[in-house]
Each structure stands twice: as C-alpha cells, then as structure tokens.
Amino acid sequence: MRALTWHGKHDVRVETVDDPGIVNPRDAIIKVTSTAICGSDLHLYDHYIPTMQAGDILGHEFMGEVVEIGPKSTLKIGQRAVVPFTIACGSCYHCGKAQFSACDNGLPADNQDIAREAYGQPMSGLFGYSHMTGGYSGGQAEYVRVPFSDVGPIVIPEGIEDDKVLFLSDILPTGWMAAENCDIEPGDTVAVWGCGPVGLFAVQSAFLLGAERVIAIDHFPKRLELARRFGAETINFEESDTYEALMLMTGGIGPDAVIDAVGLEAHGLFVDNVVDQIKASTFLGTERTHAIRQAIIACRKGGRVSMPAVYGGFVDKFPLGALMEKGLTLRTGQTHVQKYLPALLAAVLEDKIDTTFLISHRLPLEDAAEGYKLFHDQQNEATKVVLKPGLSTAT
Amino acid sequence: MFQTEKSHPRDDAAVVTSKDTKGSRQLLASSVTINRPASEVYAFFRDFAQLPQFMENIERIDVLDDKRSHWVVKGPADSRYEWDSRIIDEIEGQSLTWQSEDGGDVTNSGRVAFAEAGARGTVVTATIAYEPPGGILGKLVAKLFQREPSIQTRRDLRRLKQLLETGEIATAARNPAIFAEQEG
Numbered sequence: 169m170r171a172l173t174w175h176g177k178h179d180v181r182v183e184t185v186d187d188p189g190i191v192n193p194r195d196a197i198i199k200v201t202s203t204a205i206c207g208s209d210l211h212l213y214d215h216y217i218p219t220m221q222a223g224d225i226l227g228h229e230f231m232g233e234v235v236e237i238g239p240k241s242t243l244k245i246g247q248r249a250v251v252p253f254t255i256a257c258g259s260c261y262h263c264g265k266a267q268f269s270a271c272d273n274g275l276p277a278d279n280q281d282i283a284r285e286a287y288g289q290p291m292s293g294l295f296g297y298s299h300m301t302g303g304y305s306g307g308q309a310e311y312v313r314v315p316f317s318d319v320g321p322i323v324i325p326e327g328i329e330d331d332k333v334l335f336l337s338d339i340l341p342t343g344w345m346a347a348e349n350c351d352i353e354p355g356d357t358v359a360v361w362g363c364g365p366v367g368l369f370a371v372q373s374a375f376l377l378g379a380e381r382v383i384a385i386d387h388f389p390k391r392l393e394l395a396r397r398f399g400a401e402t403i404n405f406e407e408s409d410t411y412e413a414l415m416l417m418t419g420g421i422g423p424d425a426v427i428d429a430v431g432l433e434a435h436g437l438f439v440d441n442v443v444d445q446i447k448a449s450t451f452l453g454t455e456r457t458h459a460i461r462q463a464i465i466a467c468r469k470g471g472r473v474s475m476p477a478v479y480g481g482f483v484d485k486f487p488l489g490a491l492m493e494k495g496l497t498l499r500t501g502q503t504h505v506q507k508y509l510p511a512l513l514a515a516v517l518e519d520k521i522d523t524t525f526l527i528s529h530r531l532p533l534e535d536a537a538e539g540y541k542l543f544h545d546q547q548n549e550a551t552k553v554v555l556k557p558g559l560s561t562a563t
Numbered sequence: 564m565f566q567t568e569k570s571h572p573r574d575d576a577a578v579v580t581s582k583d584t585k586g587s588r589q590l591l592a593s594s595v596t597i598n599r600p601a602s603e604v605y606a607f608f609r610d611f612a613q614l615p616q617f618m619e620n621i622e623r624i625d626v627l628d629d630k631r632s633h634w635v636v637k638g639p640a641d642s643r644y645e646w647d648s649r650i651i652d653e654i655e656g657q658s659l660t661w662q663s664e665d666g667g668d669v670t671n672s673g674r675v676a677f678a679e680a681g682a683r684g685t686v687v688t689a690t691i692a693y694e695p696p697g698g699i700l701g702k703l704v705a706k707l708f709q710r711e712p713s714i715q716t717r718r719d720l721r722r723l724k725q726l727l728e729t730g731e732i733a734t735a736a737r738n739p740a741i742f743a744e745q746e747g
C-alpha cells in the first residue's frame with residue numbers, strides 16, 4: 169500500500185510499504201477514505217518529539233471502511249467508522265473511569281519503559297506518534313490495522329459525508345474536553361490561545377457549555393476571522409498587547425478560564441520565546457511555552473487553566489508562583505476520545521457543531537508531503553488539510 | 564528469602580527498593596495491578612503450561628505433576644536451557660513459591676503473591692531470587708532473562724495483565740509477518 173512515512177526533520181515521503189493485516193483477535197483493518205494532518209503532526213515534522221524512527225507511518229486522524237475483522241471485533245465488513253487517535257483497551261481500571269488516554273494496556277509491554285522513565289507511568293497508545301506512544305503505524309495510509317476495534321471506532325450512519333465526521337477522531341473531542349476542563353459557569357469569559365483546529369473547536373465548545381464570552385488569540389487574520397464567525401471576540405497578538413487587551417475586555421478581572429491551544433511551538437517575537445527557541449535549538453530545553461505562561465498570568469484569581477496543547481518534556485520559567493498564589497486549577501491531558509464520541513457524533517448530526525468550515529485543502533494521499541509543507545508554512549490560509557487516498561493526483 | 568512484604572527497618576518500603584547495594588542484590592520484585600478477581604488470576608497462573616504466553620523467554624513448560632514442572636528456555640544459536648521446578652509452598656488463591664531442583668541448567672527460585680485490591684482487582688507481586696551476576700551462572704541467568712532481570716519481569720507482568728484484562732497482548736506489528744519477525 170501507499171503511506172506517508174517520516175524520515176527526519178521536514179522530510180516526509182509517500183512510499184510503498186507492506187499492507188497491514190489482522191494480528192490480534194480484536195483487530196480490524198480499515199481502508200482509509202479520509203485522513204487529516206494535525207497540529208500534533210507538525211511537532212513530529214519539526215522533530216520536537218523524540219523516539220521517532222525513519223520509515224514510521226504518521227497520521228492519527230482518520231476514518232474509512234472496514235475491510236477485514238479479527239474474530240473478536242464487533243465491527244462488520246463494509247461499515248464506515250471514525251477511529252479515535254488514542255489506542256485504549258476498554259477493560260482496564262482507567263478505561264473503566266473513562267480515562268481512555270490513560271489506558272494501561274494500549275502500549276506494547278516493551279514500549280512502556282520509555283514513558284515510565286520520562287513520565288513515571290506509561291499512557292495509552294497513539295496511532296502514528298513515535299515509539300514512546302507505542303510505535304503503531306498511523307492513518308495517513310491506504311489501510312490501517314486498528315487494535316481494540318470492538319471498543320474504539322464509532323460507526324457512522326449511511327449518507328453522512330466523511331468531512332462532517334472525520335474530526336471526531338481527535339480535534340473535535342480535544343476542543344470539547346478543553347472547554348469541559350474549564351468548568352464553565354454562567355456568565356464566564358473564556359480566553360483561548362491559538363485559533364488552529366483545536367482552538368476553534370474549543371471556541372464552539374465553550375459557547376455550547378455556557379460561556380457568555382469567548383476571546384480568541386492568534387496572529388493569523390484568517391484563523392481569527394473563523395473564531396469571530398462563531399461569536400468570539402479576537403485579539404491579534406501582533407497588533408495588540410494581549411494582557412492589556414484582556415484586562416480591558418474583562419474589567420481588570422482577567423478571564424475566568426484560559427485555554428492553551430498553542431503548544432510547544434509558540435510563535436512570536438517575545439523575549440521569553442526567543443530564549444526558549446535558542447535553548448530548544450541547542451537541546452538545552454525542549455519546549456517553547458510562551459502561550460501557557462501568558463495564559464496563567466492573565467487568568468483571574470481562582471480561575472481555571474485548561475491545557476489541551478501538547479508538551480513532551482521540561483520547561484523553563486514556568487510561572488509556578490502565579491499558579492500557586494492565584495490558586496489556579498490546571499487541567500490537561502491527551503483527549504479521552506472514546507468518552508466523547510457518541511454525544512459529539514449526535515451533536516454533529518444535529519448540526520449543533522460546525523465541522524466542515526475548517527477544511528481549507530483536500531489533497532490526494534500522494535500529495536501528503538506537500539500537504540505537510542502547506543500546513544506548516546502557510547498557517548493563515550491552510551487551516552486544515554485533509555488527505556483522500558481515493559482522490560487522483562490529477563484533480 | 565521471599566519476604567518482600569517485610570520492610571526495611573527504617574520505613575515501610577519493600578526491602579528490594581533499599582539503596583543499600585551490599586545487601587539484597589540477588590532479589591528482585593515487581594508489582595502489577597490486574598483488573599480481575601484474585602481467584603481468576605491465581606487460577607490462570609497456577610496452570611504453569613500457560614505461562615509462556617506472556618513470559619517472553621520461556622519456550623515451553625511441561626507440567627509433570629501437581630507440584631513439579633519442566634521449564635525450557637531458548638538460548639542463542641538454537642541452544643536450550645532446561646530445569647525442573649517444584650512448588651515448595653502454596654496458599655490457594657494467595658501465593659505460590661517455587662524452587663528449581665538440583666541438576667538443572669539454571670538455579671532460580673521465586674514467589675508470586677496475589678492480593679485482593681477491591682475495585683482495582685488484584686495486586687500481583689513477583690519476587691525472584693537468582694545468583695548474583697558474574698561467572699558462568701551469571702551468564703546463564705543473563706541469557707535466561709535476555710535483559711536486566713528486573714526489566715524482563717516487569718514486562719512479563721505487563722503482558723500477563725494485558726492477557727487477563729483484554730484477552731490479547733498488545734503489539735504494534737502492522738501484520739502477521741512483521742509480528743513473526745519481531746517475535747524472532
């Protein structure tokens with residue numbers, strides 16, 4: 169089959185690799201019809217995430233048709249399903265508490281030691297996201313082996329187009345959980361750093377969960393425009409001073425809850441960011457964390473900090489003092505995708521949440537490398553790139 | 564020899580976690596919590612023929628009688644290490660202690676305890692005693708475990724947990740051919 173493989177920093181290629189097949193009884197094989205490039209993939213593309221190996225197949229936001237099933241799969245051949253990016257067993261203690269991204273059994277036993285060293289305990293497996301998260305082949309491919317297919321994938325009713333439901337695989341539940349982690353109360357103002365796919369779904373989710381106002385922060389006019397479409401007020405951090413603008417918008421109080429939907433590659437010529445960038449490029453520190461610092465400083469006293477953004481290692485100058493002195497609550501984590509799927513599918517089918525607005529580019533899988541470059545270099549125009557293995561390169 | 568429950572005199576930590584490197588080096592212990600009732604975990608483990616399913620380096624275990632079993636471990640270049648093992652102490656549903664019999668290729672002994680942990684299932688603690696590294700025996704032991712014995716034990720216990728909780732052992736192998744290659 170054809171698949172997008174990683175070879176190093178800014179080097180991804182579509183190559184021919186061995187097809188997947190059923191290995192374990194609960195497996196299914198999915199023929200991919202749509203597969204997206206995620207902001208998290210850019211962290212791999214920029215080689216910020218360790219334990220990648222040349223030839224790894226990327227991709228964790230995908231859906232398709234069931235073409236093969238193991239004896240214990242509950243899927244049926246011919247069904248269409250969206251696959252969660254978190255590989256979780258459904259039967260361990262954590263899955264029982266709906267903490268799917270903390271599943272005990274998603275990672276092969278031998279891969280668990282890396283996370284045990286780095287984080288104390290291993291987490292769930294993830295598709296196409298380094299060997300620390302299992303080394304599973306990802307979904308930017310024609311076919312994917314999906315473990316635990318009896319508890320992960322959600323079956324999509326006939327007649328619903330891919331583009332409408334594809335984002336159930338990751339960014340829609342991620343934006344939703346980010347808003348849920350804000351414990352929104354009536355009258356609350358929520359500020360969201362980053363108007364990428366995660367931030368934009370967090371904006372919609374915050375309103376649905378009862379926020380009175382949402383303030384969205386980014387520097388790409390097109391992305392800010394999308395946030396405005398859903399009713400958010402906006403701050404362009406290149407045009408305006410974010411902290412001062414937030415104070416004026418909230419009567420000096422600060423937002424009741426803040427969301428970091430930027431992550432470890434924050435943009436901008438801020439002093440702390442430039443220092444982080446130099447350190448990251450010389451391997452002295454691993455993250456560029458301007459957004460989370462600013463969010464914590466801006467948050468009101470006793471407020472909530474929600475951090476869907478991905479960090480992998482250690483940070484410098486984290487405002488621990490502000491977090492403590494103001495009595496803030498910090499909530500974060502890889503998304504417990506499986507927990508949210510039924511309710512969010514229903515919300516999408518009832519048109520309560522808009523999903524297709526996000527897609528700026530639809531490309532054949534063969535053009536995946538160009539897709540990465542586009543999503544990486546032209547973030548203003550490229551809001552979301554969806555790859556379609558079925559699309560011919562001519563179109 | 565297998566008293567992991569017994570603490571270091573100064574605190575409540577298991578003695579194998581002691582930083583005193585002169586003392587109990589030949590002991591290792593590892594725990595895992597399995598979301599199944601203790602009776603079920605015990606019954607699975609008590610049937611020694613099933614152990615190679617999750618113990619990576621064990622090729623085969625033949626059950627000889629109620630207390631004795633014959634273990635076969637793969638070595639390099641098609642070599643085999645074999646010994647007989649005897650259950651020397653057993654508390655139904657709670658613990659199993661075994662000891663290798665004289666005349667085998669490898670000397671080892673161990674104890675596995677199964678403790679009820681309420682809503683979390685069962686805490687399985689394996690304690691294994693082996694000859695200190697060095698010499699021919701040490702080399703054999705290293706072969707037996709392939710990796711550092713404590714890492715191997717930890718990984719085997721995770722596989723046991725996966726098998727009992729999910730009915731299978733997680734693998735990232737994309738297809739059966741890659742899986743067979745990885746299993747060697």
Ligand SMILES: NC(=O)c1ccc[n+]([C@@H]2O[C@H](COP(=O)([O-])OP(=O)(O)OC[C@H]3O[C@@H](n4cnc5c(N)ncnc54)[C@H](O)[C@@H]3O)[C@@H](O)[C@H]2O)c1
Nearest residue numbers: 207208362364365366386430431434435476477478502503
């Ligand atoms: N927790 C999870 O399970 C999960 C799932 C998916 C994605 N993520 C993470 O969420 C983050 C966002 O993902 P995405 O797909 O939306 O990525 P993205 O790269 O498309 O979007 C990030 C946005 O942040 C903006 N930004 C950069 N610096 C900023 C700053 N200083 N202040 C304000 N905005 C700034 C960028 O301009 C961009 O629009 C990433 O870190 C990604 O890894 C987490």
Ligand SMILES: [Zn+2]
Nearest residue numbers: 206208229338
């Ligand atoms: Zn993603």
Ligand SMILES: [Zn+2]
Nearest residue numbers: 257260263271
């Ligand atoms: Zn689980």
